[in-house]
Amino acid sequence: MLPSPETAEVIRRELLDWYRKNRRDLPWRKNKDPYRIWLSEIMLQQTRVDTVIPYYERFMEQFPTLEDLANATDDQVVKAWEGLGYYSRARNLHSAVKEVVANYGGRVPSEPETIAKLKGIGPYTKGAILSIAYDKKVPAVDGNVMRVFSRLFAITDDIAKQSTRKKMERIAEALIPDSAPGDFNQALMELGALICTPGSPQCLFCPVQSVCHAYREGLEHELPRKKKQKPPEPVDVIFAWLICAGRVLVEKRPETGLLAGMWGLPTFEQVPGETLEQTMENFCDKKGVPASNYQVKGRLEHIFSHRHWKVVMIQAEVSEPDFPLPENWEWVKKEDLRLRAFPNVYRKALKQLI
DNA sequence: CACGCGTGGTC
């Protein structure tokens, strides 16, 4: 199952040589500051390099050191993450950074067991930080590496499974060289990003083509095997645009679930069998909002990973602005809306409404 | 283990 010592040596040599000639010049590769590496790894989770770069630059400018981030407010951190998605990453990172300052003297832990306790650091991120920042021989098996290994060794296991990642980690441990664990882990990922891509792998330019089982068998397009994900479930949703004298009502979403803790417009599902106006009116009644002049202001669709919101935006005028506000609701001046951290679905809505 | 969790790019 594990590669032979000869194969392992070929992979090490060819991959490191290829990486040193072809590595991209990315902002988080300027030095080995563990904080810089850490931030990049969190931002890069399920997110493309090109998307991350501007966020990374701005974030580092705003919070240049781990201490700066630890001293920031939640609102500042989430605002800096606005539009990047998977917002629990920002909250977990902030919480973990504060813990590093409080409990580890501001030094990012270099022991696997210690760093793994930090929020938002799982098996992959642990290996990435330890190998890249501290040159520890720890596997960093992400989607790239699983794709590369699937093809190199013709592994047909479903890469969505936890057990498959563990198998890959055992292979990685057998391959990582003593001399340059960080470069080797990055070389594997870089190969997956630039050559051993999902759709049309560039096998003719691959530095490890000679030992690739999938290439030899012509299986590179069949691997890796992965279970299909379900399509997002459609949901009819209403955004309430509740206005009064240049101000609008916003709602802080629940701390768990979709867009947890983010600001948004008051949001609720349309009740089947009711008209839009009925559902809107019942919602306002339930919340105690004295609203009138209901009016459909527009529609939009937004697809999350597991939900497909079909949104109708309904405006109503609030006649008595001093009514008791529901929990987690606030009045905001329209020109101040941009100061809040809204996820993209609400930014799309606001663009239409303002 | 299976699922929830965002967004934008790609073909």
Added chain:
DNA sequence: TGACCAAGCGT
């Protein structure tokens, strides 16, 4: 153009 994807983690 809609499915698939991109440096995963928490529960």
